[in-house]
Amino acid sequence: MADTIRKAHAPTRMCVICRSKHAKGELLRYVCPSAGNNDTALVFDEKQVLPGRGYYICSNPECAQRLARFKVRRK
Template sequence: MHKAIRKHHTPVRRCVICRASLPKSELKRYVCTQTESGDTIPVFDKEQVMPGRGYYICNSPECEKRFAKFRGWRK
């Protein structure tokens, strides 16, 4: 691929709540981790580098509120 094309590429991800496609840098990423009791919970990944399946949500207060009830990460 030509370097000029790569230089302007911006990764795009989709909010799991409202399904809006936005640049990755504008979204918050959560990763599922296991607790000591064996339960799986989503944890905020500030640096966006943790291993595992990532779930992205936009900065909308409605999406943040609905993410608390989101169960898609249990799959």
Template sequence: MSKKERAPIRMCVGCRERKKKEELVRFTRGPAKGPEDFLYLSEKRSLPGRGFYLCPTLKCFRMAQKKKQVGRILGSHGSPISVETMLAR
């Protein structure tokens, strides 16, 4: 019997669907330099630090913002991180 290779599965914080890691976009928290946390798009999905995965759709970005998931996951108690801020970085 041959072993099947399993792809890593991650959950989108917006829609809460489980998908293959390659299908999602990962954001990582960087050092805070003010009231907001800096988010970095982890293109290779390998940046260290606190992070989360989202589907690459505006719908999931908005759902994550509405549910305040990003602040909860990153542990930020300051002002909420807006979708526009996330997309600008």
């Protein structure tokens, strides 16, 4: 066991459109707008640090097109 090289943990996330799994850093993250905002469009989170429910999509252009039609559902 002392001979084994330990790999660093890389978090994985799933694309909400095509359901493929990727490393978190390879995906684009979108979040729901703030509660006071009536806009229903998702907000792109370039640095992946905004608070709120995150939605991840892969770099496939078809997934980006389908996400553009995605509606935010609020409770």
